[in-house]
Amino acid sequence: MIVVGQPQHLGRKTLLLLLSRRTTVGFILFIISGALAFLIPSLALGIAGITSLGGQINHGTVSTISSGLFSLNILLFLGSIILFLVTLIIGLVQYRNYIFVLDEFSLKMRKGLLSQTEISIPYRQIQDINLVRTFSHRLFGVSRLIMITAGHEDVKEHDETDTVFDPIDADLAEEIRAFLERRIGVQIIEGTNQADSEEKVDERQITQNNA
Secondary structure, three states, X not given: OOOOOOOEOOOHHHHHHHHHHHOHHHHHHHHHHHHXXXXXXXXXXXXXXXXXXXXXXXXXXXXXXXXXXXXXXXXXXXXXXXXXXXXXXXXXXXXXXXXXXEXXXXXXXXXXXXXOEEEEEEHHHEEEEEEEOOHHHHHXXXXXXXXXXXXXXXXXXXXXXXXXXXXXXXXXXXXHHHHHHHHHHHHHHHHHHHHHHHHHHHHHHHHHHHO
C-alpha cells in the first residue's frame, strides 16, 4: 500500500526475481558440481581408457585421475558457493538501495550500489504512464512501469525521457499508476482554476477602471 511521503521498495516478488537473476550462475555451477561428484568414477575410467590407447587400464592411473577430478570438483563446489553468496549479498544490497518516495508534489528515487543516484520528478512533468507485462513478468507477478516525462516547461522544447521501474510488483505498479494519474489530474485542474481566477481578477480591474 502506498503511503505519501514514506520511503518504499519495489516489493517482495521483485526481490525474489532480482535474487534469482543474480544467483543463477552460482546455482548452475553448484548443480554441475553435484552431478560431477557422481560421474567422477566413470569419467576417470573413461579418461584412463583413452590414455591407455586401447591397452590394459592401469588402476593406479584411474586412481590418480579420480583424485585430480575430485580436487577440481571441490574447487568448483567452493567457487559456486562463494559466487552464490556474493551475488546474493549484492542483490540484497541493490534492492535495499533502490527506494522511491511519492510525496505531495513529486516522485523521488534513489538507487545505486557503490555510487547512488537521486532523481526527483515533479508530477506536472509526467506526460504518460504505461504498464508492460511480458510472459516472464506475469510468471513472477511483476510488471514494467514506464513514465514518460518532459524535461522542459515549454511545449515546443519537450525533451521526453523514460523513467522505468523494471521489475516492480504488479499490484504496487497498479497503485503507483492510479496514484500518479490522480496527481496529474489534480495538477491540471489546479492550473485551470488558477488561470480562471486570474482572468476574473483582470475583468474586475477593467470594470473598476471603466467606472
